[in-house]
Amino acid sequence: MKTGIEYEDSLRKLNLQVFLFGKKVANVVDDPIIRPSMNAVKLTYELAEKPEYEDLMTVSSHLTGKKINRFTHIHQTTEDLVKKTKMERLLGAKSGCCFQRCVGMDALNALSITTYNIDKKYGSDYNRRFLRYLEYVQEEDLVCDGAMTDPKGDRSLPPHQQADPDLFLRVVEEREDGMVVRGAKAHQTGALNSHEIIVMPTISMGEKDKDYAVSFALPSDAQGITYIYGRQSCDTRKLEKGTIDRGNQCYGGHEALVVFDDVFVPWDRVFLFKEFEFAGELVENFASYHRQSYACKVGVGDVLIGASQVAAEYNGVHKVSHIKDKIIEMNHLNETLFCGSLACACEGSRQPSGTYLVNTLLANVCKQNVTRFPYEIARLAQDIAGGLMVTMPAEDDFNSPDVGHWLRKYYAASSSASVENRMRILRLIENITLGTAAVGYLTESMHGAGSPQAQRIMIARQVNMDEKKKTAKHLCGIVE
Numbered sequence: 001m002k003t004g005i006e007y008e009d010s011l012r013k014l015n016l017q018v019f020l021f022g023k024k025v026a027n028v029v030d031d032p033i034i035r036p037s038m039n040a041v042k043l044t045y046e047l048a049e050k051p052e053y054e055d056l057m058t059v060s061s062h063l064t065g066k067k068i069n070r071f072t073h074i075h076q077t078t079e080d081l082v083k084k085t086k087m088e089r090l091l092g093a094k095s096g097c098c099f100q101r102c103v104g105m106d107a108l109n110a111l112s113i114t115t116y117n118i119d120k121k122y123g124s125d126y127n128r129r130f131l132r133y134l135e136y137v138q139e140e141d142l143v144c145d146g147a148m149t150d151p152k153g154d155r156s157l158p159p160h161q162q163a164d165p166d167l168f169l170r171v172v173e174e175r176e177d178g179m180v181v182r183g184a185k186a187h188q189t190g191a192l193n194s195h196e197i198i199v200m201p202t203i204s205m206g207e208k209d210k211d212y213a214v215s216f217a218l219p220s221d222a223q224g225i226t227y228i229y230g231r232q233s234c235d236t237r238k239l240e241k242g243t244i245d246r247g248n249q250c251y252g253g254h255e256a257l258v259v260f261d262d263v264f265v266p267w268d269r270v271f272l273f274k275e276f277e278f279a280g281e282l283v284e285n286f287a288s289y290h291r292q293s294y295a296c297k298v299g300v301g302d303v304l305i306g307a308s309q310v311a312a313e314y315n316g317v318h319k320v321s322h323i324k325d326k327i328i329e330m331n332h333l334n335e336t337l338f339c340g341s342l343a344c345a346c347e348g349s350r351q352p353s354g355t356y357l358v359n360t361l362l363a364n365v366c367k368q369n370v371t372r373f374p375y376e377i378a379r380l381a382q383d384i385a386g387g388l389m390v391t392m393p394a395e396d397d398f399n400s401p402d403v404g405h406w407l408r409k410y411y412a413a414s415s416s417a418s419v420e421n422r423m424r425i426l427r428l429i430e431n432i433t434l435g436t437a438a439v440g441y442l443t444e445s446m447h448g449a450g451s452p453q454a455q456r457i458m459i460a461r462q463v464n465m466d467e468k469k470k471t472a473k474h475l476c477g478i479v480e
């Protein structure tokens with residue numbers, strides 16, 4: 001296993017082609033806009049080094065028996081799935097943002113199931129290839145980007161009918177030693193902090209789309225891959241001299257558009273090649289694991305609830321009944337999210353490959369709640385915080401010899417709090433509900449792992465409606 005420092009050093013050896021604000025980034029690891037997101041991924045290594053988190057953060061590999069980071073593990077029991085949920089909450093709470101490493105873990109687990117199932121049907125070699133790749137990921141303790149979402153163009157059209165055929169990533173050339181792919185993957189979480197990029201199709205596909213039914217893994221700095229960094233609200237505060245206005249001192253998340261400009265993939269890294277009927281299975285299994293992974297938002301919710309309580313105390317309103325009730329409601333919503341992630345883990349089941357998959361109905365219910373509850377928790381946090389959270393002057397004004405004394409005079413609240421601490425806690429609430437971390441806490445809750453409608457379709461498909469009707473008819477004496 002790598003230490004946090006070794007992880008950081010390993011990123012320095014990558015030769016990533018990254019663009020930010022229209023310019024190529026020379027030093028990705030130390031760029032002040034990008035750096036906080038690296039710090040958050042680094043936490044997944046640092047916590048694994050600590051004895052108190054060993055049980056959650058590490059596990060024995062089912063391939064080699066060696067101790068590995070849980071983010072590279074294939075779940076062997078429902079207990080593994082439960083520990084995954086708890087690990088994600090822990091990391092959400094420690095970072096207060098998206099720590100980016102779950103998406104690769106979810107891709108690895110989904111591929112462990114689907115490669116096995118394809119081989120069963122076709123007698124192919126995908127699962128052996130995949131397990132060899134997995135062993136490499138575990139041995140080197142790598143971060144993988146799970147790249148599913150294509151740009152998708154006109155959403156009403158399947159891949160092969162798009163005006164530009166590259167709007168879904170596809171195979172453009174087949175060679176003896178491998179294939180060449182072209183296209184892009186959008187919104188890629190943690191892409192610049194990843195050693196590997198694991199590509200999967202984004203939707204179920206028919207025969208006419210078989211050139212798009214492809215899954216593979218590449219080193220993140222493979223020839224022909226370009227990253228274009230996604231902006232976040234308030235991101236340039238990270239370039240400012242002070243640290244208070246950032247809200248979160250150390251951590252953040254990031255997404256990027258990843259362009260594949262005729263990139264070569266050797267066959268031993270290809271895990272799905274035109275078996276279009278397995279695209280849907282891979283998407284659904286990945287999505288289910290990833291919908292469980294939104295336990296991370298419970299951890300960020302813990303931070304936001306804590307911050308709201310502190311803000312209430314600083315304002316002197318923490319004993320007021322409606323504030324106490326709002327804090328209870330925030331906790332109720334947050335723990336309900338935790339229940340959903342735990343429930344789909346506890347109800348997981350063994351797949352033919354031996355991998356444990358979450359209960360997919362409950363994983364979809366979990367994620368559907370995630371598309372709503374963080375917004376309500378954020379609304380209540382803003383209610384409790386008061387308007388100062390969005391009208392507060394800059395840190396430089398508080399330090400100004402001309403006006404700083406006015407701000408310290410007029411922004412004083414309860415005697416238990418200094419004005420500076422009041423600023424800090426309000427900036428943290430701003431960061432999570434409106435600033436850089438709101439990307440992860442709110443919009444990612446909405447669209448990450450699929451927009452709300454995607455879960456509703458899965459819920460409708462998976463509930464046993466016949467059984468429900470039968471039960472109702474039986475109770476009221478309907479005999480047909």
Ligand SMILES: Cc1cc2nc3c(=O)[nH]c(=O)nc-3n(C[C@H](O)[C@H](O)[C@H](O)COP(=O)(O)OP(=O)(O)OC[C@H]3O[C@@H](n4cnc5c(N)ncnc54)[C@H](O)[C@@H]3O)c2cc1C
Pocket residue numbers: 103146147148149151152155156185186187188189190255439440443444447448449450451452453454
């Ligand atoms: C912060 C963040 C992080 C992310 N991280 C990753 C990642 O690491 N890896 C990854 O692969 N993806 C990632 N995603 C992508 C995520 O899975 C997609 O955002 C999601 O699947 C929705 O796709 P879209 O953004 O293209 O939305 P759109 O497809 O533009 O959807 C917008 C709306 O249109 C509706 N809609 C779209 N198509 C149809 C249709 N055919 N019929 C009916 N309604 C439709 C949707 O339901 C939604 O309401 C991330 C997204 C975000 C916001």
